Amino acid sequence: MRSNRLAIVGAGPSCTYVLDRLAATAKAADGPLSLDIHVFDRAGQFGAGQVHSPEQPVTSFLNRIVGQVAFAADESVVGAGPLLPKQDRPTLLDWCRARHEETGDPVFDLAAEDWPKRYVHGLALADQFRRYVRMLREVPGVEVHLHHGEVTDLEERADGTLTVIGADGERLLDADHVLMLTGHSSNDPARYPRQAEWTHFADRRRAVFVPSAYPLENAFEPGQAGPGSTVGCVGMGLTGIDVILHLSEGRGGVFEEQPDGTLAYRASGQEPDSIVMFSRAGLFTFARPYNAKEQNPEELEHRGVFLVEDAVHRLRRATDRTVTIGGIEQRQLDFRDHVFPVIVLEMAHLYYTTLLGADFGRHLEAAARPEYEAFLADAGRGAPSDTSVRRLLAPLEALVDQAVGTIDAVLAGTMGLAEAKERDWDAEGALRRVLLVVFGPERAADLAARLDDPAEFAAAVAAAESPWRHPKSVAAQRFSWERSIRPIDRGSFGTPEEYRAAMLDFLDLDHLWAAQDNLTNPAKAAADGVWRDLRDVLAAAVDFGGLHAASHRDFLDVFMRHHNRLCNGAALEVMEKIRALIRHGLVDVSAGPEAEVTTNQESGRFVVRGGITGAVLPVDILVDSRVHPFDAENDVLPLYPNLLGRGLVRKWSNPAVDGPDFAPGGLDLTEDFHPVRADGTVDRRLTLLGPPSEGVMFFQLGALRPNQNHHVMQDILRWMREFWGQYGTAVETDGARITTGV
Structure with missing residues (x-):
């Protein structure tokens, strides 16, 4: 019986995750297997890939804390099937602790909230890759072959297989299935x-x-x-x-x-x-804040109040812009006019809840909800974005006006606490929260002890300094989207020297705010909680033509820049080095x-x-010095242009009703990540995960996270279930055994 031949093109992090699932399911197979796995990597960096290479400069940091990186499925992953023994699936934190115990090297001496060097992540990936390969090779009937070489093309054969072609035109393998995990490239x-x-x-x-x-x-x-x-x-x-x-x-x-x-x-x-x-x-x-949510991500990561998937669906039902994509009718949104106003509302609500406390946040939600519900029902009545933002924020800001009038009066000593308590909301709780945010727990407790004497309290507040440079009034801390994305006032500089000074001042402030953490600093909480924690909601709005063509272009050109700046920045340690280099003059x-x-x-x-x-x-x-967006047609490497030329894949295009279509550069893929060919048929022998899906889907990148039922692993499971269904014998993939013919 001929072995089933799987070709994996690209041996970076995603390949390591795939081998975890293959090893676990192969070991659990009911009966003999006959499987040849061939892994191809252009750089020969098996497990890490070139981006996370252990040989890269030691100055580069991973853009995620060490406690948020995994290499294998865990108990949180829905439908994962059999899991490897716990000792065989350490997280990056576990791996670093073990390596530090072995070597004493301080580079591995990391706490969950620390930022690891990128090459350290690469070392761990390579180690886990080797572990999973050993496991697979121990399974009877499974062979794993590693090929250091570039794949430049795929060619169809009459027997239905795909020939993997190398850099010199050599036919390397006739594969039954090809899994493309090519990661980032660059464009010509x-x-x-x-x-x-x-x-x-x-x-x-x-x-x-x-x-x-x-x-x-x-x-x-x-x-x-x-x-x-x-x-x-x-x-x-x-x-x-x-x-x-x-x-x-x-x-x-x-x-x-x-x-x-x-x-x-x-x-x-x-x-x-x-x-x-x-x-x-x-x-x-902007500097990534200290991640206080890591103490208990399940409870502390933000859950949407207004920015939820149901809101996206209701906005869709209220619009009449309809196109047909992939044979399916899709009602399309305008991100700027429909989704963005809800994002600003969510940010403002989280900002003020962080500043004024949970009780005040509940009153804010109640105040904002009627106009919010009306907005979902009428999709903004065709109003421009700024009008809809004002509409949604008005009820919320009216209640904040009360907080300004009350709490600032107490802070200034012109109103006593007893009078403040006459409000419908918990004024004392809000005041104590403001003191905590502005001054920190010890100083806040000291100030609160003086509340019985308004004059003494006001004098103590006036004499106190905020460690994070917060203003000492609510009025001076109003939420502003414009200030969030343009923190350096355009009117504050006119010369190169003035801008340099303004930049250094902002970097100082941003550093202090990031050090305060993503649960206590209002600005960092709003940015991190909405643009990072609620990415799944953004995906629901954007994926598979969810936005009309012009809006999709606007989203990638404008709003993805905001996303990256607000929540995808570098670690505090890194930004402090950048600040030092500016001061130095380099x-x-x-x-x-x-x-x-x-x-x-x-x-x-x-x-x-x-x-x-x-x-x-x-x-x-x-x-x-920018990461190039995936562009199959213009990739500097030959693989994707060749696949386009053969018609095995085609670029995805968002069809426009009025105006030009928009083709972001990614491939036309099904929800199961199979390519739609030039003739419109779906090729189930070929699966592409990662950057090739950019355009048709939103934010498909990222390291695997532990204890999160992470989307990266769920994408891999979609492929794996189908792969075993076609070529396996009997394996457990989602809690139930599946048995198919070979």
Whole structure:
């Protein structure tokens, strides 16, 4: 009997998770198996993949705390089937603790709330990958083959199999099923006008253009980006931050703690003269807050009050914009006009609940709900977004006006606590919560002890300082969406020097707020609780053409930037290093918002020009320091363009009723992640998880989380059940045995 042949293309984190499920289910099989698993990885980084390579620069951090990373299914995963023994499925925290006990290396000495180095995650992934491979090879009838090489194409055979083709055209394997786990790639700069112009200029002049920062260890040629050169980074997100640390700490520079607790940078002399950072907004992603929710995620992670999936469904029913996608009629929303006003309402409610306490939050919900229900019923009556935002916030803000009038009067000593208690809501509870948020528990308790004497209490409040730079009144802490995303007032600067000073001041404030945590700081709680904890609701609004074409483009171009800045930033430790580098002068942020790249033909250098600050900053090396969106047609590697050319896959397009269709770049996939071919049929021999689904689905990336029934594992289970159903013998996948013919 011929073995069933599974080809897995890409051996990064998702492959490690897949091998966990294959190992667990294969070990539980009822009867003999006949399965050949072939894993192909272009970089040969089995388990980690290139992005999480153990060989990458040690300066890069994982963008998730160590307690929130797993490698295998656990008891929380619905329908997971058999689980491996607990000792064979450590979390990253477990793995680091064990490694620290073995080696004593402080890099592994991490608490659940700490941020690990990215290469540490890679070491753990590779270790778990090897463990799962050993387990699979111990199962009779199962073979696992690892191939260090690039897959460039797939070819259909007359017998129904898919031939896996290598970089030199060699036919590597005839596979019954191919699982694509290719992860991130980059796009050909020649296919994009702006990048093509930069490439052409660099080819003819002394300047250098780096079209993709990753892999960082190969981004710069030997001798490049050293003393005497200026590097410019297009993009101030996580990739740009990686570049900064690679060119500073990675070149031998040292961060030293100062008496006031801040960091100072001591240069090695191997750094470039300057690293110019710029973007459309002129802002880094905001510091991720200390994650106080990790104490008990099930109870502490935010559950939507207004931003819930039912609200999305009701808004859909109230709209009349309908298209047919994949043969199914879909009522489409406008994200800006329909969903965004509810997001702002949810943020405002969570912000004020954090500031004024749970009881006040319940009164806010009751006040806001009638207008909210009306909005869901009429979908905004065609009003523009800002009008709908004001409509939804008005009842809530009216109640906050009462809190301002009452609590601020008590804080100022012009109203006694007895009079304040006459309100319908718990004024004393709200006041005590404000004191806690503004001053911290010890100082708040000391101040509250003086409440019986209004004058003494007011004097003590006036003399106290907030450790987090909070204003000492509710009026000065009103929620503002605009301030949330544009925290540096455009009227506060006009020169490069003024913007640098404003940026440093904001980074100081942002650091303090992030240090306060995501349950106590109102701004961080609102951003983290809505844009991170409620991603599933955003997916319900966006996935499979949930937005009309123009709105979908607007969502990816505008709102995903807000999402990334508000809740997908770097760790506190990392942002403190960035602040130190700006103070030192190595990192230059003076371009400010609306900066543009021009070229100087005479000098042969790129020039960054500040749109508001007027800065003029020549650079020798320009780095596109952004993660490229998946674009099957324009990928720099040949695999996806070749699959498109063969018609095995096609790009997904959001059809427009009036105006052009929108094709984000991802593939047309079913809900089970099978590709829709050029002829409209579905190919169930091929499954694609991760970046290829970008566009048709929202936020399919991310490391596996423990104890969360995580969507990454659920996607893998969809594939696995079908795979065993087609090619397995008898395995338990969701609590019940399935038996099929081979």
